[in-house]
Amino acid sequence: MPTAPAAAPHASPLVIAWRWVFALGVGYALLWIILPGHELGLSRYLPLHTTMETAAIVISMLAFGIAWNAYADSRPGNVVIVGAVFFGVGLLDFAHTLSYHGMPDFVTPSSPQKGIAFWLAARYLAAFGLLAIALRAWRPLLNPKLRYWLLVAVIGYVVMVYRMVLIHPDLLPDFFVTEHGLTPIKLILEYILIALYGTAAVLFHRRARRGGNRFNAADLFAAAAIAAISELCFTLYSSISDLFNTVGHIYKIVSYGFIYRAVFVDSVRQPFLALNTKLAKEKEWAAEQHSFVRTLDMLDEAVLEVIPDGRIANANGGWWRLAGTDPVVGFPMSESVHAEDRDAFTLRLMELMDGTKDEFRGRFRFHAEGRPEQWMEVRFVAERDEDGQTRSARGVLRDITKTYMQERHITHMALHDALTNLPNRVLLEDRIQKAIQLAARSGRHVAVCFIDLDHFKDINDAYGHKTGDALLLKLASLLKASLREGDTLARWGGDEFVVLLPELVAIDAVRQVADKLVAVMREVFELDDIAVSLTFSMGIALYPDDSNDVEGLLAQADRAMFYAKSQGRNNYQLYADMSSKGLGKKELYIQSRLAQAIREERITVWFQPLIAAHGAGHNTPPLAGIEALARWHDPDLGWISPGSFIPMAENLGLIGELGQLVRRQALEHFSRWRQQHPDLHLALNISKRQLFGPDFVDELQADAKRYGIPHDALILEVTESVALMDVEFAEDRLRQLSGAGFMLSIDDFGTGYASLSQLHELPVGELKIDISFIRRVNTAEGLRMVQAIVNLAQALSLRTVAEGIEDNGTATLLRDLGVDLLQGYHFGKPCPAAEFESGPLFANVVARDAVVSHDAAAAVASAGHLRPDGLPVPPAPTFSPQTAQ
Secondary structure (H helix, E strand, O other): OOOOOOOOOOOOHHHHHHHHHHHHHHHHHHHHHHOOOOEOOHHHHHHHHHHHHHHHHHHHHHHHHHHHHOOOOOOOOHHHHHHHHHHHHHHHHHHHHHHOOOOOOEOEOOOHHHHHHHHHHHHHHHHHHHHHHHHOOOOOOOOOOHHHHHHHHHHHHHHHHHHHHHHOHHHOOOOEEOOOEEOHHHHHHHHHHHHHHHHHHHHHHHHHHHOOOOOOHHHHHHHHHHHHHHHHHOOOOOOOOEHHHHHHHHHHHHHHHHHHHHHHHHHHHHHHHHHHHHHHOHHHHHHHHHHHHHHHHOOOOEEEEEOOOOEEEEEOHHHHHHHOOOOOOOOEHHHHEOHHHHHHHHHHHHHHHOOOOOEEEEEEEEEEOOEEEEEEEEEEEEEEOOOOOEEEEEEEEEEOHHHHHHHHHHHHHHHEOOOOOOEOHHHHHHHHHHHHHHHHHHOOEEEEEEEEEOOHHHHHHHHOHHHHHHHHHHHHHHHHHOOOOOOEEEEEEOOEEEEEEEEEOOOHHHHHHHHHHHHHOOOEEEEOOEEEEOOEEEEEEEEOOOOOOHHHHHHHHHHHHHHHHHOOOOOEEEHHHHHHHOOOHHHHHHHHHHHHHHHOOOEEEEEEEEEEOOOOOOOOOOEEEEEEEEEEEEOOOEEEOHHHHHHHHHHOOOHHHHHHHHHHHHHHHHHHHHHHOOOOEEEEEOOHHHHHOOOHHHHHHHHHHHOOOOHHHEEEEEEHHHHHOOHHHHHHHHHHHHHOOOEEEEEEEOOOOOOHHHHHHOOOOEEEEOHHHHHOOOOHHHHHHHHHHHHHHHHOOOEEEEOOOOOHHHHHHHHHHOOOEEOOOOOOOOEOHHHHHHOHHHHOEOOHHHHOOHHHHHHHHHOOOOOOOOOOOOOOOOOOOOOOO
16 A cells, blocks of 8 residues: 655645655656666566556455445445446456466467557546546445446446457557557557546545545545556557556556555545444433333343442342342342352352353242242343453343242152152152162162052952042051151052162161051051051062162062062062062963963064044044054963063063064054055054164064065154163164154153253154043143143144043043044054954044154154263053053
8 A cells, every 4th residue: 555755744645645646757757868768678577567467456456345345325436436447447457467468378369469458448447437536526326236237337348348359359450560669549549548547636636625525535636647647658668568668567556556545545434434423322322221221120020230249239120129129229139049049149149250150040049028939040141341350240030930830840740649649650760769879878778669559459449449549648648657757658650659768777677667567557447438458568679689770679679579469468578588489479480481472472462543633524533553562361370461571571681572573463464454554653662672672773674674564654662761761872773763764752751851952852753641641631730731741742843642541521632732643442442453453443544644744753853862861761661551562
């Protein structure tokens, strides 16, 4: 960028421009007098010429880039004209450089005639551009789109010149003749250019003297005047490589530099002018800020500023309303925090103040007038000065008491039994896991006691389920009162309970607790003038003697309970005693016959219908899918519950063979049914060991191929806890299945610890609502829980299935809630294939896309990922009509 030689610090721009013009004019005169016609030689001049033209091209393009991109509607349009013109000048200078004598051929052979043609085209474009800028008023463009039309016109001019010089050179007059030099027409054109540049220089000089211009007229005057001097050089050379030609190119570069300076200075100065305008609006902004503060006072949220010593510097009216006090200067904020949360809150706030953290969020209890608890969602950020020191902390607090209580209530419902309000399986297993971890550190014992009431079904049959429920409530209360404060009584399901005894110093303490529990059962229970006597069978397993993990302890306690039943019921047995005496007769029989039953295919598959909830125009409910269930009828023991033989198959390592047997039987029938009803899908229950088996995916794909069943017709049901356990391995396995095209379904949904983020990332397409929620859907709390699950599934584009439906009222209610598929005894009990095929439902099949878009759900599922949840795995479920393999 040109600067004035030895310019005074406070010289005006016009004075600086004149010094440059004068200095270069004197240089031209000396050259004319001292070294006229000095020859450099083409070999030395050609690289120099190329370098100078390259510099000119770069400056032209820089001027264009700044002028074009710094454009604003409020700025004078002259700067855009400069940019557009010099974009064309740069393109023409580029062609001139390539066409110069001695350069490689540029479309046509290079020659002085060709180079001069491009030169004159560039010079005239620059001259007329500067003249237009000088004549035009310093005002914005009338229409911002005019700059694009201007650029198009310049490009059109450049294209016309290229076409004329490269394709029709015969139409041009001669500008240079070898051994004779410049032609008269060339000299005339140069003098016209000098006149144009001179006129522009005079006009720019006048504008610069008047002052007050919104553009740099002084630099443009220097650019036009120096360009005129440059053109004088090109009227004197006789050879294309003499000294006049060289100096003329140097003067041209200086002229371009002043143009670039004018554009650059204007573009840099303009933001500062805009800044001054904004500063002038500071008072108006301050008034608006005052209005904003008044608006904040209208909000329920508290907005406040706390200084490093913990006192409130500023706060809106919302804070004082939430705090229940009048505004007080320097009020200590910690005094409003609940005593139990005060230390934690103060610690987090101090971390902001000492620079340890820049932000903190959390939930804390605050004092509130007339309310026992007021929960606040808090967010604070640190405000620091230029030295990085914390000046204050700004925070926003929102009253979430109602939301928090609802969340706590929902969490309690998810972790507790609906009837007895005792912990359910999920909470129990979590507590067992924690008890094991604590015992591992302390060296003490943990006992798990599995309780099953003797002949409880007879009481339900004789007196009704209402009396049975009342008896369970009474029993739960008495059992809980007999335990220590740190013990846990949980309802496992039906008439089964589990007692957790942590921190046992001696094993004999287990027998003492067991004796107390047995003593409770000696009482006669009075219920609505009905006297009921009740006994139970209890199995006890100890950590670390019998097992080192949750699943093992529950399994061993369950075995000990079966052994207690085999010993005549109404007693308890320790697993260690059972091991020394041998297994219970029934369990031993089942174990000994299970492998043989699998080999001889005496375990068969039954089918239960899945009904489309929203199929219209059907008197008979429309069949959308089928669930395959394992059933075993033994000649001696009769029907054996899947809740007995499936966990046993897992423990004995037979679950792979059992699962393959059931799967292939189901696929054989299903492949035949799909020929009639191609829209049906088949649901298969997958156990933990099956899912994690090394060959499971390959075997499943091979079976599907063998029976000609597309992968998207198979729904693989895994429990919520299994889907979230051992995440590092399960993530890979579930992705394999989803990627292969199988739909994944979370069975017993709502009984695990799946968070919203985990559920969003699981590669599943279906949620199967746990039967415990369906059974209480006719209560207000149950209805809210089911509605929440359905809304969650719809938000994640997942299909929902409700199982355990036993009456039309429940079915209608679930349809209204938006459930997609229904299952239960109301529509059909599990039955053999022949009976299922001959039933009325089989002829009434709904198209799959009428239920929910399977492809869309699968797409959602295939994009997911698993993350660890750290929860223990639930043991195998007990028998119910919906229990699957």
